Amino acid sequence: MMITKIIKAGLISATLLTSTGLSAHAESVLKFRFNDGEREEMRAALDEFEAANPDIKVELQTISWKDARDQFLREAAVGQGPDVAHIAFVWTKEMAEAGVVKAIEDLTQYGEFANGFDDFIATDLTQYNGKAYGVPWSADTWAMVYRTDLLEQAGIEELPKTWNELKAASTAVKQTTSNSGFSFPGASQIWFPVNYYLWSNDKGFIVEDGNGGYKLGVTKEDVVDAMNYFKSFIDDGEAPSSIVTIDQPHDPSILQALLDGQQAMAVMPTNTYRQLLSAFEEANPGEPVPFMSGPMMAGTGEPKTHLGGRTLVVNENTANPEDAWKLVQFLTSAQLFEKYYTNQFPAQKSLLSEIEYRPEEKGFSTQLANYTRTWGPYAESKAQLGQMWNVTSRAFSASLSGQKTSEVSAEELIAEISRMIED
Incomplete structure (x- = not known):
């Protein structure tokens, strides 16, 4: 997939690709659970994230889609599970209702999206009791x-x-x-x-x-x-x-x-x-x-x-919410879809408009x-x-x-x- 004319200011968060903003805390280890088939490509993307954030390591967990929902709900209910999880659009409300994922407004204190949350599509599917609990990641049908x-x-x-x-x-x-x-x-x-x-x-x-x-x-x-x-x-x-x-x-x-x-x-x-x-x-x-x-x-x-797609959620139990949010911002950046997650369409209006179909x-x-x-x-x-x-x-x-x-x-x-x- 080619995404051209990328707006310079902010589609790639500066906290992710430069040393600016790197926190001085000790190294943290995040777990990211991923359900699609591009495991090698996603591991390469996470290597890039780690290089830009040397105080954060990311363990890539993989699971099949048919097991992903139930597994996360079981683990998060007892204080366990990955820090960041890859879920279907339509699971977000259920997970918010279960109290196992963090509200987005509680995470944006660590950094806003360059084009705002409204740049994402299908945000209505992330809502529960007036709050958003997930970030739409990719769009498909x-x-x-x-x-x-x-x-x-x-x-x-x-x-x-x-x-x-x-x-x-x-x-x-x-x-x-x-x-x-x-x-x-x-x-x-x-x-x-x-x-x-x-x-x-x-x-x-x-x-x-x-x-x-x-x-x-x-x-x-x-x-x-x-x-x-x-x-x-x-x-x-x-x-x-x-x-x-x-x-x-x-x-x-x-x-x-x-x-x-x-x-x-x-x-x-x-x-x-x-x-x-x-x-x-x-x-x-x-x-x-x-x-x-x-x-x-x-x-x-x-x-x-x-109108389907994938959502990223942050586990309510994460011990490192700031670093988990950094990872979410990286995973929704333009270069991830250009270089690594190329079989998916980004769930962002600013990026979807640049897609060229064969x-x-x-x-x-x-x-x-x-x-x-x-x-x-x-x-x-x-x-x-x-x-x-x-x-x-x-x-x-x-x-x-x-x-x-x-x-x-x-x-x-x-x-x-x-x-x-x-x-």
Whole structure:
């Protein structure tokens, strides 16, 4: 990613890149917990931070996304855990409510952001009781990815625009090329395509009730329909049955199938797509890239995906809040996204405006600019979004695998979410 025309004054905090402001206290050791795949790159970034701040050492901890939320909540509840944690946008309110993360206004005494906190996007998702408890770190969304040569072999001249067209294209690929049509992560992160399916049909697990509260926004029949739709790709042999165990869209079994030309279509976030493009170019230097991206599928409504991203929070239990805040400021600086965290888009208006998309990424830019929404009622209702994510993923996994019928899985899921809204 290239970010040009960086404003000289302050996108990189002087306290981070010069010796000015280095405190005279003894060396401190911070723990930073990171959930994405760029571990080597992040370690290199932290080495740069340590060089600029020789009295601070940073231990990089890594954890999978599916374990990150519960692990941090358990540890922080008993006074433990990393000093700075990498979390999803929508976990911030829950962690603030649990009292395990520090309010931003208590940390800015150690230094303000050059362009202010309002320069960050989606700050509403960091709010709890009138205070912000996290710093939006990166912004992203999901979109569709296509292997153009397989679509051509299958006689598909236009990218599918609806869920029915996606199924028809998947069937055509399987019948004409014997390769997989459409594949998706069928375990934890099926949460995302399932919600896109519902939102595109003007539904949602939780919606506003019109009286300042929230209510269930789907029927059992809606959920059964979604379960059967995704299950049809497995039942019809257009996606491998092994996807029910796949947690992440960047799982090698999905990316390698796309790289090898054994799968035509997938759904994934921006950073995963960039990994795919880089992997192809590295393995096939000088060859044309056979990938194209496009917006998500439409239903009765628009093809909505979530405005997603990552947030940085400071543990309420940290013994070194000033140094932890220095680290947060470094992690949100422009050079981190230019040099190290290049698969992500910064969650800052001043930096997002400088992004240059390559042609293969236009589907993501269109989706991000025109067809995203926040989790809204999901994050604002009494239901804990992380818990709802977990129970939804389990219910869909049970249906996809055949462990339970879609009717039983849907009925159980409806009961669980209804209980969460009422509690």
